[in-house]
Amino acid sequence: MCSKLFTPLLAIAAMAAGQTPNGHIDIPKDSPVSMVSVDWSGSRATPRGGAYLVDVHASLTLLNASQKHIRGVSLEVLAQEVTPGGKGAVKVPSLDVAPRDSFSVRIDETLLRPLGGGNPDTGPMVEVRLDGVLFDDLSFYGPDKLNSQREMTVWEMEARRDRKYFTALLQTGGRDGLRDAMLASLNRQADARRPGVQVVRGRATNSDPEHEVQFAFLHMPDAPVEPSGGMARVTTNEAWAPRFEVRNLSKRPVSYVEIGWIVKDQTGNEFLAASLPADLNLAPGQGARVLPDATIKFPDRVAIQGMSGFVSSVQFSDGSYWIPSRGTIDQRDLRNVVSPSPEEQRLSQIYIKKGLDALIQELKKF
Amino acid sequence: MTRHAKETDLALFASGDVSRWNKLRINLHLNRCTRCREIAEAYQTDRERLRREASKMPPGVDWEHLAAEMTANIRVGLEAGECVAPRRKRRFPVRRTPVKMGFGWAVASAAVGVTFLIGVALWLNFPSSDREVLGRAFGQLLHGKAIPLSDESGPVVEASSAGIELRENGGALKISQGALHPVAVSVSAQGSASARYVDADTGQMTITSVYVQ
Numbered sequence: 001m002c003s004k005l006f007t008p009l010l011a012i013a014a015m016a017a018g019q020t021p022n023g024h025i026d027i028p029k030d031s032p033v034s035m036v037s038v039d040w041s042g043s044r045a046t047p048r049g050g051a052y053l054v055d056v057h058a059s060l061t062l063l064n065a066s067q068k069h070i071r072g073v074s075l076e077v078l079a080q081e082v083t084p085g086g087k088g089a090v091k092v093p094s095l096d097v098a099p100r101d102s103f104s105v106r107i108d109e110t111l112l113r114p115l116g117g118g119n120p121d122t123g124p125m126v127e128v129r130l131d132g133v134l135f136d137d138l139s140f141y142g143p144d145k146l147n148s149q150r151e152m153t154v155w156e157m158e159a160r161r162d163r164k165y166f167t168a169l170l171q172t173g174g175r176d177g178l179r180d181a182m183l184a185s186l187n188r189q190a191d192a193r194r195p196g197v198q199v200v201r202g203r204a205t206n207s208d209p210e211h212e213v214q215f216a217f218l219h220m221p222d223a224p225v226e227p228s229g230g231m232a233r234v235t236t237n238e239a240w241a242p243r244f245e246v247r248n249l250s251k252r253p254v255s256y257v258e259i260g261w262i263v264k265d266q267t268g269n270e271f272l273a274a275s276l277p278a279d280l281n282l283a284p285g286q287g288a289r290v291l292p293d294a295t296i297k298f299p300d301r302v303a304i305q306g307m308s309g310f311v312s313s314v315q316f317s318d319g320s321y322w323i324p325s326r327g328t329i330d331q332r333d334l335r336n337v338v339s340p341s342p343e344e345q346r347l348s349q350i351y352i353k354k355g356l357d358a359l360i361q362e363l364k365k366f
Numbered sequence: 367m368t369r370h371a372k373e374t375d376l377a378l379f380a381s382g383d384v385s386r387w388n389k390l391r392i393n394l395h396l397n398r399c400t401r402c403r404e405i406a407e408a409y410q411t412d413r414e415r416l417r418r419e420a421s422k423m424p425p426g427v428d429w430e431h432l433a434a435e436m437t438a439n440i441r442v443g444l445e446a447g448e449c450v451a452p453r454r455k456r457r458f459p460v461r462r463t464p465v466k467m468g469f470g471w472a473v474a475s476a477a478v479g480v481t482f483l484i485g486v487a488l489w490l491n492f493p494s495s496d497r498e499v500l501g502r503a504f505g506q507l508l509h510g511k512a513i514p515l516s517d518e519s520g521p522v523v524e525a526s527s528a529g530i531e532l533r534e535n536g537g538a539l540k541i542s543q544g545a546l547h548p549v550a551v552s553v554s555a556q557g558s559a560s561a562r563y564v565d566a567d568t569g570q571m572t573i574t575s576v577y578v579q
Binding site: 051057077079086087088089090091092093094095104105106107108109110111112113146189195196197198199200201242261272273274275276277292294296339340342343345346349350353354362 | 520521522523524525526527532534536537538539540541542543544549550552553554555556557558559562564566568569570571572573574575576577578579
């Protein structure tokens with residue numbers, strides 16, 4: 001009788017004190033990175049109301065076991081007990097890891113799952129898998145389940161473009177020129193405030209009257225594809241069923257296009273609302289209609305007044321990419337809405353935190 | 367040499383629990399002392415994080431199911447009460463000795479009481495979105511007709527200045543970089559959200575993402 005009473009009480013006491021969640025790192029033995037160490041300290045699972053609050057903190061140290069410099073790494077984070085249809089990722093671009101050098105990747109994850117779910121004896125399971133490694137010659141290793149190759153290659157190309165731009169500024173305009181460019185970049189980043197945004201599949205419910213709004217596509221002189229005829233259904237703070245046409249202006253087949261979706265609110269503020277990616281198969285001169293199934297929703301205080309778009313990246317069927325040039329994104333109508341590249345943000349943060357000398361040293365590294 | 371503010375004062379300052387004079391004094395100090403400013407900001411960040419976590423506390427349960435279960439429990443309690451015969455008029459003088467409560471009444475009262483207490487405790491613990499689901503269930507019970515669905519009926523990815531989150535089926539997944547704040551967030555219409563973080567010490571950029579499959 002007593003044991004029947006105490007067993008659940010002990011279980012509840014153990015749960016209240018916090019349980020260490022189970023974590024598992026899966027890096028294939030033949031991969032170009034190997035795991036040196038992993039530290040899960042600080043990870044815990046505690047009951048909160050009718051759910052488990054699981055805090056996962058993992059610090060991985062990985063070694064470059066290949067013969068090439070690593071430029072980026074992507075890790076897939078799975079917590080199937082919590083979000084059966086979803087997953088997460090941690091990606092580190094703008095790396096410069098020489099062969100046999102090690103580097104760290106930090107994962108901080110918060111999960112909420114029902115108390116009754118999962119196996120109470122093993123605790124919640126978090127699994128981290130290698131999704132891909134990008135090298136300095138833009139070759140890629142990995143299962144690429146998260147389209148990491150495309151994403152990291154575009155980031156690397158943007159990083160090269162921006163490092164070249166800032167290095168050229170340093171050479172032509174000196175320290176003052178670089179400082180001015182950094183300050184301008186930081187101002188743009190600070191001005192590019194945008195409200196929170198939700199993405200749902202299909203249509204979210206909203207009783208407000210709906211109407212169609214046309215996209216005004218911004219002219220990108222060197223873009224290999226031309227978008228046109230864009231429309232989306234809009235209520236006050238929600239836009240869904242975007243659709244547009246693209247035409248391949250280049251001489252090479254196109255396999256992927258990404259459009260930046262800009263929204264203007266009732267105050268005239270324009271911000272990048274979402275990206276509209278589309279897998280295509282466009283022969284030279286051919287056009288196609290793109291119909292992403294998505295809804296974006298802003299907080300109630302936002303009233304959508306207008307929409308525009310621009311081509312942010314293109315992948316050709318031969319695996320090469322197009323990204324806008326620095327001159328194009330510095331155009332007046334794009335400058336304040338296009339997000340700076342991860343590398344530009346990284347460099348500007350180095351400038352803020354460590355100063356101009358540290359930034360110059362960083363630009364000289366690779 | 368700058369004399370640093372007491373850590374307790376910084377903690378109270380971060381939570382807004384200091385007098386006006388102390389607030390002014392600490393504010394002046396923070397303007398010229400990076401170390402104390404960082405400590406105060408850390409307290410504010412922790413406080414904000416705790417507040418966020420508490421406000422979104424347990425969307426980890428199938429609330430629809432729970433609402434139905436709670437409603438059923440209340441009904442069982444009420445029906446147990448109805449099973450006990452209505453009180454008969456006593457034809458004899460009321461005795462001064464305490465009246466023994468019937469077993470059925472005791473069980474019914476206990477069931478209703480416990481259910482009520484659990485219900486109130488859970489209700490107070492629910493985030494507003496889940497209260498809405500429960501409210502809908504009770505509304506359906508009372509009015510006997512369907513009440514329109516809330517906005518979040520499927521998986522949702524969200525990006526805000528605080529970071530990114532995937533919510534689905536009462537579960538939630540957030541991926542961040544500890545105490546760091548994102549320098550930018552973005553969403554893709556394919557059903558993903560990303561947040562960019564820069565580590566001030568190492569200068570390393572880390573981009574976290576959540577995806578709806």
